[in-house]
Amino acid sequence: MGSKGKDLNMALSGLEELAERLQDIGGDLKKAMTDVLDDFADTIQADTEKAMQNQNLPAKGEYSHGATKQSIIHDPKVSWQGPVASVGVGFDKTKPGAAGWLITGTPRQKPVMELQRIFGGWAGGRAGHTGQNKYIKDLAFDAKQIMLDHIEEAMEGKK
């Protein structure tokens, strides 16, 4: 908690088993989880910038530059508080900009679907709801590949 953007929750199905496996064979779980969150942050940053370049944004793309674009979090650092890792992603809530309403829309403005695809439905994910944001589910697939790479590396190191 405490980051300026959205906090990624690492309680993704399937990861816990892989994390336990990595620990069992003496792998560096902290490094693996840091790599996973770094990968998440890089992907979300790139996709957010891509969405914000979309000329279909409202007001003739006014928000594809200026304060809103500048509020995109760049190169965030993974932080650890005890056993909990977090990284802020998306838009920096402490800076001015229109990010909030581009995602949710307003009574006079429809949501920007590409941003909604990335940032919508995060509460459902935290609640463990099966309709969790597909974007996050796809990221979780990448996370499993990273964990498997670390497991393979740890096993190689034991040979």
Added chain:
Amino acid sequence: MDQALMAILESFKYPVYRQGSLSDSDPYPETFITFWCNASPDHSHYDNSEFGTAWDYGVYVYSSIPERCYTLTANVRTVLKASGWIVPSQGFDVTSDEASHIGRGLECYYLDTPDAKSDT
């Protein structure tokens, strides 16, 4: 699912609109509710066929009376949950086009499966 959600929201006797449907010249009612369908992916698959739908909606409450905005948001959440919806938070602030109004949002989910239908 739009109709089912609208029926619940309209039971509060305030105007209900789709998010983004008011024109620049439409005045904001004193208190009103909007909604938007974010996604409706298949819930799961069996035998190469989809099994139910996971509906994902945003529901937004706007009012020029802040206390009413919070109270109505809480009441909407209570009624949606009683109707089988999953509403995993007390809500979040959303931007209003008009400085006179504040807005609160809820993420709302409904698993529309054959099992759910047989339970009702």
